[in-house]
Amino acid sequence: MKAYRQQNSIPILKEIKTFLDTNVNKVPKDSLTGIAMHYMLNLWKKLTVYCTCGELRICNILAENAIRPFGVGHKA
Numbered sequence: 153m154k155a156y157r158q159q160n161s162i163p164i165l166k167e168i169k170t171f172l173d174t175n176v177n178k179v180p181k182d183s184l185t186g187i188a189m190h191y192m193l194n195l196w197k198k199l200t201v202y203c204t205c206g207e208l209r210i211c212n213i214l215a216e217n218a219i220r221p222f223g224v225g226h227k228a
Contacts, residue, residue: 153206153207154203154204154205154206155206156206157202157203157206158203161202161203162200162203165199165200165203169196172189172192172193173193175189176189176190176193
């Protein structure tokens with residue numbers, strides 16, 4: 153899995169990072185796009201860490217499903 157991510161995910165992530173670095177200063181920082189771009193850049197290391205370990209999942213849906221029963225009914 154790690155080799156697959158190294159081969160397939162890293163090139164795409166590099167393109168995204170280049171795009172963000174190039175365009176982050178072209179949009180207002182307080183716009184929704186600016187906020188999203190800064191958020192992604194601030195958490196870039198956490199986003200890309202899954203490429204360094206084949207056991208990590210990019211999606212946390214399993215964790216969300218596991219805690220969902222505890223959250224049901226809290227809004228009522």
